[in-house]
Amino acid sequence: MLIKSLIKQYEDAKGTFLVPNYYKNFNCKTVHCRDSCCVDWLVTITMDQYFLLHGLDVEKELKNKIDRTFRPFEKPTPLRYAEIVHKLDGDCPLHKSDGFCLLHERCDEAALPMVCRTYPRAIKTNYIYEVSCANSCEKTLELLFENNDPIQFEDMILRFKVYKQETTISSVEKVNYRKVRDIIFSNLANRNFSFKDRIVHVGKLLQKLDLDETANIENLEFKTEDYQLDFDENYGYFMELTDWFIENNKRLAPYLNRIKDLHRGKNFYEIYISNKNHFENLFDNHEIFFEKLLINDLFYRQFPFQNYTNSFYDEFIAIVGTYSFLRFISINLMENKNSLDEYIDILSSFFTVISHSSFDKNIMILFKKMGLVTKDKLGQILQF
Numbered sequence: 001m002l003i004k005s006l007i008k009q010y011e012d013a014k015g016t017f018l019v020p021n022y023y024k025n026f027n028c029k030t031v032h033c034r035d036s037c038c039v040d041w042l043v044t045i046t047m048d049q050y051f052l053l054h055g056l057d058v059e060k061e062l063k064n065k066i067d068r069t070f071r072p073f074e075k076p077t078p079l080r081y082a083e084i085v086h087k088l089d090g091d092c093p094l095h096k097s098d099g100f101c102l103l104h105e106r107c108d109e110a111a112l113p114m115v116c117r118t119y120p121r122a123i124k125t126n127y128i129y130e131v132s133c134a135n136s137c138e139k140t141l142e143l144l145f146e147n148n149d150p151i152q153f154e155d156m157i158l159r160f161k162v163y164k165q166e167t168t169i170s171s172v173e174k175v176n177y178r179k180v181r182d183i184i185f186s187n188l189a190n191r192n193f194s195f196k197d198r199i200v201h202v203g204k205l206l207q208k209l210d211l212d213e214t215a216n217i218e219n220l221e222f223k224t225e226d227y228q229l230d231f232d233e234n235y236g237y238f239m240e241l242t243d244w245f246i247e248n249n250k251r252l253a254p255y256l257n258r259i260k261d262l263h264r265g266k267n268f269y270e271i272y273i274s275n276k277n278h279f280e281n282l283f284d285n286h287e288i289f290f291e292k293l294l295i296n297d298l299f300y301r302q303f304p305f306q307n308y309t310n311s312f313y314d315e316f317i318a319i320v321g322t323y324s325f326l327r328f329i330s331i332n333l334m335e336n337k338n339s340l341d342e343y344i345d346i347l348s349s350f351f352t353v354i355s356h357s358s359f360d361k362n363i364m365i366l367f368k369k370m371g372l373v374t375k376d377k378l379g380q381i382l383q384f
């Protein structure tokens with residue numbers, strides 16, 4: 001009965017999905033994953049799912065394990081009823097040593113929490129059918145970095161079970177969504193210009209959309225702007241961001257404290273330049289890395305229609321914040337590191353926050369508080 005009632009909350013999404021071209025090659029690394037998503041992730045389940053799990057007809061040993069794994073919240077709601085209680089080492093108690101899930105192995109797929117069933121995929125069906133993989137998964141990053149070709153998007157026939165949802169999005173809005181995103185992603189991948197110039201250009205497109213969401217943004221002239229870098233000023237902004245995330249984000253704090261230690265009592269200009277040279281020599285295709293990381297993340301989050309901020313221009317501030325902070329941490333944290341795997345480990349940790357929290361909204365608010373709002377100021381930040 002419970003399985004049936006749970007299944008009623010889902011519907012079949014079947015048909016042509018827009019996917020990035022790496023998608024068809026995605027396979028979970030299971031036991032070979034260095035930083036499994038089963039470790040330390042806050043996974044919550046609905047009330048129906050909780051009672052389904054407790055009503056499963058399984059052997060006593062598994063039943064006890066399930067009882068210990070899912071703990072109801074102090075103030076549960078039907079949608080956010082219980083959470084996974086991790087073991088002392090941070091792993092999920094149902095995660096087996098061969099990398100597979102005990103629940104998945106012994107029960108119907110409907111017993112799995114939605115996030116476990118789909119991660120790292122984001123299945124979107126509200127505007128158009130599309131699916132991609134999160135940058136927080138190391139396999140996604142490996143696929144992104146396995147060649148220097150721009151990300152292409154293609155159609156794929158797929159079928160998923162998704163939560164039933166009401167949508168009030170009109171067909172005109174759906175067409176506009178696809179058009180705007182196609183233009184933004186092709187501009188971000190336009191390698192005739194530096195990546196910084198491409199971001200500024202996207203800012204201009206977004207400004208135009210604030211005046212009219214259906215404006216023609218296709219033929220806006222691409223221009224290279226000359227922004228001056230004020231190193232000391234920019235360094236101050238990034239240190240302020242670093243302090244804020246140390247205080248407010250447990251996952252990022254250990255990494256960011258390393259950056260603080262690195263600069264403590266030293267000539268930060270010299271350290272930064274030496275780290276920047278090291279990073280850029282190590283990855284001479286670093287600009288392509290950032291291009292692919294950002295496009296994949298923005299596609300995943302339905303940018304710029306994800307409605308986290310008040311205006312399209314706010315979304316521009318958020319991209320400048322995300323890109324520049326990511327570059328700042330990449331340059332500093334790769335000090336003394338020499339491999340792509342080490343870089344992927346840093347990135348996947350940061351993207352567990354960037355792609356799965358209100359990071360873009362937070363960084364936009366922090367930028368505004370620091371007075372980094374005008375196109376000139378944001379262009380200057382991008383030079384760091």
Ligand code: SF4
Binds near residue numbers: 028029037137
């Ligand atoms: S992070 Fe990605 S590759 Fe690793 S276990 Fe999770 S889905 Fe698999």
